[in-house]
Amino acid sequence: MEALKQELKAKIIEALNLEDISIEDINDNDPLFGEGLGLDSIDALELIVLLDKVYGIRLADPKQGKAIFESVETMAKYIEEHRTK
């Protein structure tokens, strides 16, 4: 799980072009949206693509995203339970 969280942070930084943010800057429970990393709606769509592309997870209901993308911790937990690759 720890390795997955580190990998996920790296992939989020790369996929969302988070300049000047390193893996160490992102805490597992930091909110990804709003006060935390300050991601926007396009970033949310990119995260959905990332789940599909890297982990083979297709979100049937985009409304699920709110809970899944709350933090790296919640994302990693969901990936671990649902990944197909």
Place this chain on the structure above:
Amino acid sequence: MTTNYHISNYCKIENNSLQVNGTTVLEMKDVLFPEFIKNASKAIELEYPKFFKMDNLSKLAFLGAEAILKNNINLDIENNIALVFANKASSLDTDVKYQESISDKENYFPSPAVFVYTLPNICVGEISIKNQLKTENAFFVFDDFKAEFMSDYTSYLLESGKAEKVLCGWVEFYKNDYKAFVYLVEKSGTTAHNKEVIQTLYNK
């Protein structure tokens, strides 16, 4: 058309060089656009994380605009600034990238973040969002830079009272070839605003 308006500031970005009002702010050798524009953003002390999410055309236009607006305009007071931009390649550089991302049906992962930049006038929107400009704006696609058209269109906006200032720009980006020429037209200034001067500054 002769007007009483002036070009108060201008910026040029090409060949890994950033110039503001004829003064070189940054010049680099043997680097590609992403590295150059990142350094250029630091050179003008741009602190705007969303800049790094933009496509190349928007980065070019945005940096050209900020190089002028950041230190010369108090946007809390002077915010009736229209935006008139143009280029030749439209958003083709990003269009091609997006097409590549959807061309392989076995590896079909279209990027929303790329897709949103598949229109040339998005770069004008980025400038407006950053500076809270709710003003007239236009983006034209021409075969080449048309100084007379830019001059006439700008004069119309100013003389009809639709704007107090106009930020104009030619921002061309395709396959790592790029050129930005951005200039601000307003009442004050010493450089005349007419097609000859605009063309001369563009060519310089």
